[in-house]
Amino acid sequence: MSTTVLETSGISPPPGSAADLTLPLCFFDIIWVHFHPIRRLIFYNHPCTEAEFSTTIVPNLKHSLSLTLQHYPPVAGNLLYPLDTDKSRPLIRYVSGDTAPLTIAVSHRDFDELTGGHARDSDQFYDFLPPMPPLAEEENYKIAPLIALQATLFPGRGICIGLSNHHCLGDARSIVGFMWAWAEVNRNSGDKQLRNRSSPLIYDRSVFGDTKNADEKFWSAMRNVALTPSSFPLPSGRLRAAFTLHQSDTKKLKNMVLSKNPDLAFISSFAVTAAYTWSSVVKSADAAGEEVDENSDEVFFFPADARGRPNAMVDPPVPENYFGNCLGGGMIKMEHKKVAAEEGFVAAAAAIADGIKNQVNDKENFLKGAENWLSDMPKFGELSTFGVSGSPKFDLLDSDFGWGTGSRLEVLSMDKEKYSMSLCNSSDSAGGLVVGLSLPKERMEAFATIFEGGLKF
The missing domain is CATH 3.30.559.10 (Chloramphenicol acetyltransferase-like domain)
Structure with a gap:
């Protein structure tokens, strides 16, 4: 053993x-x-x-x-x-x-x-x-x-x-x-x-x-859902890999989005990283030969820490030193054919930037209708969803036990039926963000080709 x-x-x-x-x-x-x-x-x-x-x-x-x-x-x-x-x-x-x-x-x-x-x-x-x-x-x-x-x-x-x-x-x-x-x-x-x-x-x-x-x-x-013991999702049938977007890559991606959307004043590294990964994952389904309805909806969820952030539900905002759960976020829904299109990344990035501006950074909209989140969830059950796990702001790799910072983060809870990405900071000299993914073999091979090929411009 x-x-x-x-x-x-x-x-x-x-x-x-x-x-x-x-x-x-x-x-x-x-x-x-x-x-x-x-x-x-x-x-x-x-x-x-x-x-x-x-x-x-x-x-x-x-x-x-x-x-x-x-x-x-x-x-x-x-x-x-x-x-x-x-x-x-x-x-x-x-x-x-x-x-x-x-x-x-x-x-x-x-x-x-x-x-x-x-x-x-x-x-x-x-x-x-x-x-x-x-x-x-x-x-x-x-x-x-x-x-x-x-x-x-x-x-x-x-x-x-x-x-x-x-x-x-x-x-x-x-x-x-x-x-x-x-x-x-x-x-x-x-x-x-x-x-x-x-x-x-x-x-x-x-x-x-x-x-x-x-x-x-x-x-x-x-309350009518039974509490069941947790189990390891083995065998997962998944491969896991990490993909780095260096600062030079994100700069090029930002410039591409801004050139196509001149009215967009700002776009963050998170927005282009998430959008580029999401669009590449969606495209990988087609490339791997999966049957996909091009008119079906793709849904992207992203979390946002609600501490210290003005919102529609909790006033004054929750203090930043609160320990527990205090998450809001945003949701983007787009047709598969739009996300998978040649310029699907640009459309996804603009939509995520708009979501951050109007869903997260808008006091009147952030956490608005939070009491209905659970009742709204069933409508997403049959849709293709993609989410984000972790944040460069709260990076586990920064946990230095006296051995230096971590060299690799693996989020094993992504080995579930729905797909998601992990996100942490790159430790190499070029800086940037590291995306972690867990996908079936055919999807991972297709994703890698699309992700790496799209940066060659």
Whole structure:
């Protein structure tokens, strides 16, 4: 066996350091209760021996995780899901003695093969990802752990930190913030900076004001869905690969969009990167010989952090140091034939730029009608959708445990039926953004040809 699990330990905050906490879920959280766990891997180029790993690195990771959890107690807590969903709603609870599981493993797989950008079998990456602990039951609730962590050594080459978390624990800003904090404590051998930060984390859901109507609508739509254990999506039948758009590439793409849309004053790197990837994925269906109705709709979803952003629902806006879920976003719908056309990228980029301006940056429209999000979802069930996972603003690769920043991010939760892209910053000298994809073999080959060919101008 190429990967061996050495141990799994439950890590808790230092005794007496974190007060018990109960957090009823609001609509921002409830929407994610039945969503699959978010699964991510961070690879680090850090050659070390098995002896150094077991005697120094592992003890340091355990100690720093314990210190970090006292500032992030919900991470060690559990989701309590009511057995009688007519009488109560789910909540997050931390009580003294709760732990976050940390698995320690060693692997003799090819580190360079795993961390390359070329197409690789998705299934091989699951050795480095901890499974979510099983559901338990207590009185009136099912108990679902919220996180699982793993550190895997590749002797003489590097380390991989694996992270699985329930989305109802928090969005990218929250979870990445926790990982940054753990890395910082490990790197500095202490939590002094966390203790002294000017804006301590806020967990209290009252920052949302009165969202009772939305809370009730969301729970009414979700409460008849059974809470099921998470499972690994194996075999996925997918390949995963990474594609870099350097700053010079995005500049050319921006110029192309602006030359075709002279009334467009500005377009962001995110807009052109997302549009170029989306249009290439849509085109790859045709190139791979899939049957597609050219008049059917393609839908692109993109997230937007709602903290500190004026909006139609929460006034004043949610503070930026709030920990939990606080996501809005935008949605673009276009006919397949328009996205797949020769200038489909330009049309998609202009539409995304317009969505950012009029759906996200417009106070009157951002979060408008949020209480109806769940009831609107079924209409997208049969459509071809594409989304974004992660953000360059909250980049897991910036988690420096003392081994330098990460060299490769893999988002394994993209190995699902619907397609999406991950996004992080490029670490090479040319700068830019790295797009991660998980696609079937024929689609991946077609996508790579389209993506790389489209940049040759």
